[in-house]
Amino acid sequence: DAKTTQPNSMESNEEEPVHLPCNHSTISGTDYIHWYRQLPSQGPEYVIHGLTSNVNNRMASLAIAEDRKSSTLILHRATLRDAAVYYCILSRRGGSEKLVFGKGTKLTVNP
Amino acid sequence: GAGVSQSPSNKVTEKGKDVELRCDPISGHTALYWYRQSLGQGLEFLIYFQGNSAPDKSGLPSDRFSAERTGGSVSTLTIQRTQQEDSAVYLCASSPLGRFGTQYFGPGTRLTVL
Numbered sequence: 001d002a003k004t005t006q007p008n009s010m011e012s013n014e015e016e017p018v019h020l021p022c023n024h025s026t027i028s029g030t031d032y033i034h035w036y037r038q039l040p041s042q043g044p045e046y047v048i049h050g051l052t053s054n055v056n057n058r059m060a061s062l063a064i065a066e067d068r069k070s071s072t073l074i075l076h077r078a079t080l081r082d083a084a085v086y087y088c089i090l091s092r093r094g095g096s097e098k099l100v101f102g103k104g105t106k107l108t109v110n111p
Numbered sequence: 112g113a114g115v116s117q118s119p120s121n122k123v124t125e126k127g128k129d130v131e132l133r134c135d136p137i138s139g140h141t142a143l144y145w146y147r148q149s150l151g152q153g154l155e156f157l158i159y160f161q162g163n164s165a166p167d168k169s170g171l172p173s174d175r176f177s178a179e180r181t182g183g184s185v186s187t188l189t190i191q192r193t194q195q196e197d198s199a200v201y202l203c204a205s206s207p208l209g210r211f212g213t214q215y216f217g218p219g220t221r222l223t224v225l
Binding site for chain 2: 032034042043044045046049089091093097098099100101102103104
């Protein structure tokens with residue numbers, strides 16, 4: 001499985017945008033980029049995914065570099081409820097269906 | 112609609128006992144996954160069921176671990192002769208057909224082996 005690299009932790013202030021980076025320099029052409037988050041004492045929650053184009057949904061936006069070797073999850077206005085561990089995961093269509101979780105980025109949101 | 116449910120939410124057992132953990136996936140989801148998360152560790156894949164296909168058991172840590180999925184719906188993860196290192200949160204997820212990579216997780220079962 002292709003590997004992703006994320007910062008261990010980040011901090012943000014409430015109501016400010018947050019940009020969470022992810023490097024995946026060994027990504028293959030059929031790898032999708034998925035983001036999940038895990039709030040304290042809860043199971044992981046799907047956030048967003050994409051292949052090549054930038055994606056938006058009600059939770060966040062995903063910006064994918066043109067060479068696809070990195071991506072950024074964007075929370076447009078952080079709230080205290082966004083404090084969580086954010087995971088960037090590659091998933092290959094036609095490959096193993098399991099998700100391989102790394103350490104993720106622990107996001108702290110300050111009031 | 113109803114999400115993935117798991118029971119029990121907490122289970123305390125003695126070393127050497129067998130335990131069964133249950134997962135009810137979202138109705139209509141064809142894929143079901145088990146993961147576990149040890150204290151301070153990341154999530155570790157255990158097993159994956161997809162429809163009537165043979166399950167992917169590649170993540171099961173030992174032959175003390177087994178899982179079944181009856182009628183393409185409910186799944187049970189069984190741990191025989193539990194050890195203290197089995198203590199973890201066991202998470203179940205399900206996914207609809209064709210939505211690979213997009214999994215919906217339950218709240219987990221916290222297993223403590225004394």
